[in-house]
Structures are given as structure tokens and as C-alpha cells.
Amino acid sequence: MDTRPEGCPVPTVGGSGHNGGMTDSPAPLADPHLVFDPAAADGARDVVILGSTGSIGTQAIDLVLRNPDRFRVTGLSAAGGRVELLAEQAHRLRVRTVAVAREDAVPALREALTTRYGAGEPLPEILAGPDAATHLAATDCHTVLNGITGSIGLAPTLAALAAGRTLALANKESLIVGGPLVRALAKPGQIIPVDSEHAALFQALAAGTRSDVRKLVVTASGGPFRGRTKAQLAEVTVEDALAHPTWAMGPVITINSATLVNKGLEVIEAHLLYDIPFDRIEVVVHPQSYVHSMVEFTDGSTLAQATPPDMRGPIAIGLGWPERVPDAAPAFDWSKASTWEFFPLDTEAFPAVGLARHVGQLGGTAPAVFNAANEECVAAFLSGGLPFNGILETVTRVVGEHGTPRTGTSLTVADVLEAESWARTRARELTDQTKTQQAAEARA
Numbered sequence: 001m002d003t004r005p006e007g008c009p010v011p012t013v014g015g016s017g018h019n020g021g022m023t024d025s026p027a028p029l030a031d032p033h034l035v036f037d038p039a040a041a042d043g044a045r046d047v048v049i050l051g052s053t054g055s056i057g058t059q060a061i062d063l064v065l066r067n068p069d070r071f072r073v074t075g076l077s078a079a080g081g082r083v084e085l086l087a088e089q090a091h092r093l094r095v096r097t098v099a100v101a102r103e104d105a106v107p108a109l110r111e112a113l114t115t116r117y118g119a120g121e122p123l124p125e126i127l128a129g130p131d132a133a134t135h136l137a138a139t140d141c142h143t144v145l146n147g148i149t150g151s152i153g154l155a156p157t158l159a160a161l162a163a164g165r166t167l168a169l170a171n172k173e174s175l176i177v178g179g180p181l182v183r184a185l186a187k188p189g190q191i192i193p194v195d196s197e198h199a200a201l202f203q204a205l206a207a208g209t210r211s212d213v214r215k216l217v218v219t220a221s222g223g224p225f226r227g228r229t230k231a232q233l234a235e236v237t238v239e240d241a242l243a244h245p246t247w248a249m250g251p252v253i254t255i256n257s258a259t260l261v262n263k264g265l266e267v268i269e270a271h272l273l274y275d276i277p278f279d280r281i282e283v284v285v286h287p288q289s290y291v292h293s294m295v296e297f298t299d300g301s302t303l304a305q306a307t308p309p310d311m312r313g314p315i316a317i318g319l320g321w322p323e324r325v326p327d328a329a330p331a332f333d334w335s336k337a338s339t340w341e342f343f344p345l346d347t348e349a350f351p352a353v354g355l356a357r358h359v360g361q362l363g364g365t366a367p368a369v370f371n372a373a374n375e376e377c378v379a380a381f382l383s384g385g386l387p388f389n390g391i392l393e394t395v396t397r398v399v400g401e402h403g404t405p406r407t408g409t410s411l412t413v414a415d416v417l418e419a420e421s422w423a424r425t426r427a428r429e430l431t432d433q434t435k436t437q438q439a440a441e442a443r444a
Ligand SMILES: NC(=O)c1ccc[n+]([C@@H]2O[C@H](COP(=O)([O-])OP(=O)(O)OC[C@H]3O[C@@H](n4cnc5c(N)ncnc54)[C@H](OP(=O)(O)O)[C@@H]3O)[C@@H](O)[C@H]2O)c1
Pocket: 050, 051, 052, 053, 054, 055, 056, 057, 077, 078, 079, 080, 081, 082, 100, 101, 133, 146, 147, 148, 149, 150, 152, 170, 171, 172, 173, 194, 195, 196, 247, 248, 249, 250, 251, 252, 253, 311
């Protein structure tokens, strides 16, 4: 089964770095015209799922369980916070290896596995420690789905690419913080985006050549606070911010959707994946989240990819490309009336996209600083230590203090980690100051 439009050149790239299809130069990281096939298996594809207990991971497992002829899960990884669920997944999927980042989770995991596996049935191998997901990402398989949250996903991303696996990438942070590192390792077509907007762009881009593309239009639901002014945002609570109108996701990405930092990260992600300049990537607010993004071509045509919001669609693109997985997610019911709206972005109430463009253009370590400072601020907001508007105010300050990152030298993992660590420390200092100030004001 092949869903590519007729007439599109479709070279298979098996790790040689050849690029064809939509590119002039340089090669974009993600290209729907290319098939990177590390081990052109006849039967089911072997898949490793990183972050299996999370929102992306559990939806991926649902898809796999409904498609045993297409996918076979060989390894699962998680932090170690939900060992019962992890053991249940391992048993259900009969995986070879289970990895947990927290070594202290191993006894409980072993016990949970022993309870589920019958006597004489061998338990899966257990990998444990901060590098467990990275080791698992390099094991023998066709596709690694990176559904870990946060920049901690960078090392597994690099390991999967270096090992020559197809990378189904939900963990956008690894691309944001390690863009040049990912670029240096990835073969054309080796990354299939799983973020819904980038999976939408990927599908729309299949309709033309690279030189036909005028701009990318990334849609944003606008989050739970669409239409509010900056002054109104000052009072919102954690509970308000976690109530996303259209998507059910993990807490970090949900808060990032409320601040629109997520959209900012996605603009950088689109730039890195498709090698389109920032001034040709637009953001439009579309509250229904039906259209997941669009590509405008030079002839004035705009191609939109649309489905009801359900991440199993993009996950199926990530795991199955270039094939489509039948019934991966529900389609629209066109017998019912519906309204699809589009609005310009309020850049004053939501400065995150502008700041993201700025750090994306600076390049180097600037996106890593932006992301790390934001992760710290989100944690502070979730624990009641920072007001909602304080997230962007603090991130802006940390980015400003970081200044202009070094250019002209190639970025190393050590550079990224150092910049991240500095940004986290500085963001924590600033959020602690805010906390102290708030406490003093409350006492006065
Ligand atoms: N959810 C969505 O709809 C959606 C859509 C687009 C993109 N994304 C992106 O997909 C990624 C995952 O998001 P999510 O919403 O699925 O997050 P989530 O629900 O919070 O799940 C995160 C997963 O990562 C695991 N994890 C955390 N630290 C780890 C580590 N050090 N090593 C291995 N595993 C670790 C967690 O394990 P424990 O359960 O043990 O903590 C959990 O399985 C993020 O980058 C997000 O931006 C998500």
C-alpha cells in the first residue's frame, strides 16, 4: 500500500544520506517524498516506544494493539512513576526490554512484572538509570517513537538517529534544544514528525515540490485563554490553565499550549524540519483544532490537513509512513453542520511565538535556553510559585541575559547541556525571587 501522490519521486534512503524528492538544497530533516527504511521488513515493524506510560505512549499502544499485523513493540521506556501501567503494557505487548530512568523504581517494576507473567515465563530484560531510554533507543528495531516529555529526550533522539532507526518524533524539545546536533546526524527522511501540526505539514508537503512552497501556516487552538487580555491573564489559576479546550495531553504541553510557548516551539520545529525561513512560517488561531496546519503553494493554493483532534492520526503517520493505517482515528461526520474559524494571533497577550522566532533566528544555544527556562517556569507555575504571566516574563528575562549565542562554531552536546543548566539555575533564581516577593506582599 502506497499513499504517495502519483508521479512523486520516491527514493528509498537506507542510511546513505542521499536526498531526493522535494529538495533543492539543503536537505530538510523531514521529507514526505522519501522513505527511510532501515530494515525493510516483510511483516510487522519492530517499534520501541519511549515514554510509553504518557499521553503519546498510551495512544501509540492503542494503535499498535489494533494493528498487530503492522507493528510489534520490542521495547518500552518510562521515567518509573507508573510501574503498574508499565508492567501491564510490557506483558500485554510481550516486549523484549523495559527501561526506567529511576533506578529506585526497579524493585516495584520487577514485582509488578512477576505478578503478571506466569510461572516459567521469562520476564523482559530491565534497563535502569538516567541513560536507560538512550540505550533502548539504539536497540535493534525499525522505528523509535520518542514520546518522552522535555529536553531529557535529546540523548534518546540522537541515539536512535545514530543507530539508523526511523525516528517518529513527538518529543519536539529534542529538536528545539539540539537542532544542529540532530541535523548533523539525521539522514534525509529519517525523521517522521508526530506533532500534529508537523504531521499535517508533512502530509500537505507531499502534494508539491520544495520550490513550490510559499509558506507554512501552523494552526493554534489558542488554548483555554483565547480572547483574554494580558491583564485578564494575570489572575488565571493552574486549574484554568490545565483545562485545554480541544486536546487531552500531559501537563507540560498543556501549560505550554495555554501560554502559546508550545506554538513557539512548533514554529522552530517547523523551521528545523522543513528548512523554511521563519518569515515564511505563519501562525493562525483556529479554535476547533480541525485543521492541523496548512501549506500555501506559489500558485496561491493552500492545502490543509484536517481531522477531528486525535493524536492517534499523527502517531499512525509516524509509525506507518509511507503507508496509512486504516481507522487510525475517527474521521469527520460531514452529515453534521460544523463551523471552522480562523483568527490572527494576539501577539500582545501571547508574546511566546515572537520570542520563539527570536531565539530560533539567534540559533546556537538560544532555543535550548528558551526551552529550559520555560520548563522551570512551568514547574514553578504548577506548584503555585509563579503567576501565569510570570512564565513568559521570566523566560524573556533569561533569554535576554543569555544574549547572543556563539556562532560560527558547531554546537556540541556539552554546549547545549551547559546552556540548559545555566538557564534552569537562572530561571529558578528568578522564580524564587518572585515567590519571596509574593509571600511578602501576602503578609503586608
Ligand atoms: N500529548 C500530546 O497530545 C502531544 C501532542 C504533540 C506533541 N507531544 C509531545 O510529546 C511528548 C510527550 O508528551 P506527553 O503529553 O505524552 O507527556 P506525558 O503524558 O507527560 O508523558 C511523558 C512520558 O515520558 C516519560 N518520561 C519522563 N521522563 C523520562 C525519562 N527520563 N526517561 C524515560 N521516560 C521518561 C514518562 O514516564 P512516567 O509515566 O514514568 O513519568 C511518560 O511516559 C512531549 O514532547 C510533547 O510536547 C504530545
